[in-house]
Amino acid sequence: MAVDGIDVARQLVRERFPEARAAWLGGSVALGMATATSDLDITVLMAGAPAPYRESLHYLRWPVELFVQTEASLEHFLALEHGERQPNTLRLIGRSHVLLDADGGGERWRALCAKLLAAGPDPLSxxxxxxxxxxxxxxxxxxxxxxxxxxxxxxxxxxxxxxxxxxxxxxxxxxxxxxxxxxxxxxxxxxxxxxxxxxxxxxxxxxxxxxxxxxxxxxxxxxxxxxxxxxxxxxxxxxx
Missing domain, CATH: 1.20.120 (Four Helix Bundle (Hemerythrin (Met), subunit A))
Structure with a gap:
């Protein structure tokens, strides 16, 4: 199921985002924890508009959650989630399969998110x-x-x-x-x-x-x- 999900996610990115700089599959499927109702959590990095936005859809019978980002929006969400101590974006990229890496940003962002995830949140005041x-x-x-x-x-x-x-x-x-x-x-x-x-x-x-x-x-x-x-x-x- 996980391998099929990775292939489907990669195909979706190729079809819908031919100009993407990078894309990652995170969430339960990427972590090998998928259930019968799991969706594909796909983060896509674009150079600019129409990003940033998110979208929910079905693709080849899979429910899909798309998080379409720019570098600026990624930095915004990483800072916001760090303050809340809920690393949603860090998880989705830091523990992901790289689906597309056109300019090295895919591996660079994954490594950065993995590093920040491992470092943990700030102590409670x-x-x-x-x-x-x-x-x-x-x-x-x-x-x-x-x-x-x-x-x-x-x-x-x-x-x-x-x-x-x-x-x-x-x-x-x-x-x-x-x-x-x-x-x-x-x-x-x-x-x-x-x-x-x-x-x-x-x-x-x-x-x-x-x-x-x-x-x-x-x-x-x-x-x-x-x-x-x-x-x-x-x-x-x-x-x-």
Whole structure:
């Protein structure tokens, strides 16, 4: 399936972008993690207009996500995602198959993105850390105090994301959303010898089954790694 996806992606680039400088296939197919519903995540580097833009389409029965960039737009997104600690573009290019490299930019950008990806995000500031601790404390209290099963499940889902974000970024690791948050957690666990990805998922399942204790336990454990609960004395400046 992956080999077929690479061939299809290369054919699409040849047909639709004959003037492209470079193109990469990233995402699940490139990483050998494709499922029956995986799409082709293709980033294309152009010299100028009509880039930058993105487009979703089907090509030879494959769903395709196109990210058509210029060097300026690549630099913009890399900076934006670095600040958010969610390296979507870094992943798509740094862990990719080069589909086209007309001027050496394909390999150069892939090497740069791989280097930045390996370096990890900036450390959390004290303000970011306190805000994360307060947010998790607040959600924990909401979960413990709620008597509505549907409400508890929604709180648990938000708590899973907040706890995972703190654990990852607090340890100098990239974070993500959806499946990529779980994948980043699994990668962290593999390197650290921990089991947080499994335990957080089990915590959400336990809340769905009527028990909040496993989620409270793992969330509190992560909080304690970074100074514990925070409520009294927390403050934030408003916009100026």
């Amino acid at each position: 004290e303000r970011e850390l306190r805000s994360a601790r307060y947010g998790i404390t607040d959600r924990l209290d909401d979960l413990i105090g709620s008597a509505d099963p549907g409400e508890r499940l929604m709180i648990a889902a938000a708590l899973w994301q907040a706890v995972a974000d703190l654990l990852l970024t607090g340890n100098g690791h990239w974070t993500g959303r959806g499946k990529w948050l779980h994948r980043e957690l699994a990668d962290f666990d593999q390197n650290a010898g921990t089991t947080f990805a499994r335990r957080l998922a089990e915590g959400v399942r336990a809340v769905a089954s009527g028990s909040v204790e496993p989620m409270v336990e793992v969330a509190t454990e992560v909080l304690n790694l970074f100074g514990g609960r925070l409520f009294d004395g927390f403050s934030m400046e408003g916009p100026r």
